[in-house]
Amino acid sequence: MVFGGCLLMIRQYFELLTYRALAELKRDSSGMYLGMLWWVLEPVLYMLVFYVVFGVGLKKGGGDFALYLLCGLVPWKWIDSTVRTSSGAIIASAGLMRQLYFPKWLLPGYVILANTYKFLIIFFLLVVFLLALGVSPSASWVWLPAVFILNLLFVASLSLVASAFVPLIPDLRYVVSYGMTMLFFMSGIFFSVSELGEPVKSWLLWLPTVLIIDAYRSVLLYDQTPHLSAMLHILFPSLLLFAFGAFCLARLDRYYPRVVG
Amino acid sequence: MNDVALSLQGVGLSYRKLLSPSRSAFNALHDVSFDVLRGETLGIIGKNGAGKSTLMKVIAGIVQPDTGRVVAHVDRVQLLSLQVGFMQELTGRENVILSSLLLGMRRKDVEQKMEQIIAFAELADFIDKPLRVYSSGMRARLGFAISCQADPDLLIIDEAFGVGDMDFRKKSRAVIEQRMKTMRSFVLVSHSESMLMEYCERCVWLDGGTVRAIGKTSDVIRSYAAG
Numbered sequence: 001m002v003f004g005g006c007l008l009m010i011r012q013y014f015e016l017l018t019y020r021a022l023a024e025l026k027r028d029s030s031g032m033y034l035g036m037l038w039w040v041l042e043p044v045l046y047m048l049v050f051y052v053v054f055g056v057g058l059k060k061g062g063g064d065f066a067l068y069l070l071c072g073l074v075p076w077k078w079i080d081s082t083v084r085t086s087s088g089a090i091i092a093s094a095g096l097m098r099q100l101y102f103p104k105w106l107l108p109g110y111v112i113l114a115n116t117y118k119f120l121i122i123f124f125l126l127v128v129f130l131l132a133l134g135v136s137p138s139a140s141w142v143w144l145p146a147v148f149i150l151n152l153l154f155v156a157s158l159s160l161v162a163s164a165f166v167p168l169i170p171d172l173r174y175v176v177s178y179g180m181t182m183l184f185f186m187s188g189i190f191f192s193v194s195e196l197g198e199p200v201k202s203w204l205l206w207l208p209t210v211l212i213i214d215a216y217r218s219v220l221l222y223d224q225t226p227h228l229s230a231m232l233h234i235l236f237p238s239l240l241l242f243a244f245g246a247f248c249l250a251r252l253d254r255y256y257p258r259v260v261g
Numbered sequence: 262m263n264d265v266a267l268s269l270q271g272v273g274l275s276y277r278k279l280l281s282p283s284r285s286a287f288n289a290l291h292d293v294s295f296d297v298l299r300g301e302t303l304g305i306i307g308k309n310g311a312g313k314s315t316l317m318k319v320i321a322g323i324v325q326p327d328t329g330r331v332v333a334h335v336d337r338v339q340l341l342s343l344q345v346g347f348m349q350e351l352t353g354r355e356n357v358i359l360s361s362l363l364l365g366m367r368r369k370d371v372e373q374k375m376e377q378i379i380a381f382a383e384l385a386d387f388i389d390k391p392l393r394v395y396s397s398g399m400r401a402r403l404g405f406a407i408s409c410q411a412d413p414d415l416l417i418i419d420e421a422f423g424v425g426d427m428d429f430r431k432k433s434r435a436v437i438e439q440r441m442k443t444m445r446s447f448v449l450v451s452h453s454e455s456m457l458m459e460y461c462e463r464c465v466w467l468d469g470g471t472v473r474a475i476g477k478t479s480d481v482i483r484s485y486a487a488g
Contacts, residue, residue: 026355
């Protein structure tokens with residue numbers, strides 16, 4: 001009886017989560033003349049900027065620098081925009097929270113899901129682009145789902161933690177914002193971490209973002225299976241952070257309406 | 262069969278900022294206890310700042326009290342909140358689905374009741390247009406039509422429950438009055454003594470976060486008026 005009730009509730013929240021995530025995407029593109037085209041245009045323009053600055057302007061890297069850059073930027077954009085938006089998700093729903101009860105993990109949940117939909121579309125375009133430029137699919141591509149799931153877990157874990165703490169200490173919003181900017185420069189998106197000197201190189205190789213981006217590149221560009229140790233190195237901290245974030249959101253579930261807004 | 266729908270037991274709540282340097286706290290509620298019975302409409306009266314809106318949030322399960330317990334013997338307890346989770350960019354129809362899901366309905370039940378909701382809200386021509394082109398009256402009608410379908414076991418109503426123009430106000434009032442005749446419970450929070458006299462047999466007088474009096478509405482209102 002209790003179990004059946006729980007199951008019903010989970011299905012109910014799942015329906016809400018998926019519907020609201022799609023609504024979020026619709027909101028992004030409504031009122032624009034180009035509508036949904038912006039989901040694609042926005043990241044493409046973003047990547048173009050980096051390509052012009054680092055590829056053409058600074059003449060960095062070899063001929064395949066564009067591909068190298070794109071394989072880093074596409075997953076990075078997913079991580080970055082999800083964590084930033086999630087950090088404000090609970091505050092943004094202050095009004096709704098005071099009208100009725102709902103589990104607060106839904107709020108970062110909408111953001112994570114909506115951004116994952118966007119990522120999948122853009123990732124598909126990236127693959128099309130790679131194929132068009134003559135990269136041939138190899139056996140290593142079967143690892144893509146595993147890399148994707150690890151990346152999703154990492155995105156979700158950071159987003160849950162950010163969304164749980166920012167409402168309590170609003171100043172953290174700046175910390176999250178600067179933290180993400182710092183992470184961008186440390187994650188080897190427009191350079192290769194392995195070319196750096198010691199000890200910086202071994203420090204940066206601890207960052208899950210470095211390992212995630214590296215895994216995408218190994219699989220897509222270098223026909224290599226990702227290192228198991230790197231995968232575990234992403235998995236364990238993400239699982240811990242995820243559990244911590246979920247625990248905090250559950251504990252503070254009926255406390256947020258008192259402090260927010 | 263339990264006659265009590267929901268019971269508050271020694272509920273206390275104070276607002277204090279987390280990490281705030283001063284330990285000063287504002288006691289919004291202190292040792293509040295009463296029952297809401299099945300099928301009754303319980304009135305709550307009190308001045309501004311007496312803790313009525315905090316009490317409503319505690320009853321609805323939106324916030325958890327610091328002390329005491331809220332024991333619900335029914336499944337769904339909700340505040341009558343109109344236009345819950347509405348998004349300007351979505352169409353009326355999409356907002357019906359979103360809002361109903363938030364109110365705890367299943368997707369397939371919403372789809373089934375969709376035509377009924379649209380008819381009740383009198384929005385047949387506008388339902389597939391985005392919400393931002395709606396007038397405020399249209400939004401209010403749509404909001405009310407949705408919350409009618411949600412039909413919780415205990416509904417908390419803040420002040421007036423008629424919305425929209427004259428005709429729609431009558432219609433919405435009639436729906437709630439109809440519900441009050443069933444085994445569903447209501448908590449009616451109001452400044453209006455005449456409204457409480459009309460709908461409630463029992464009433465709670467909340468003053469400074471505590472229960473000053475509880476009992477027959479006419480008695481409670483008499484002592485409330487006496488101050």
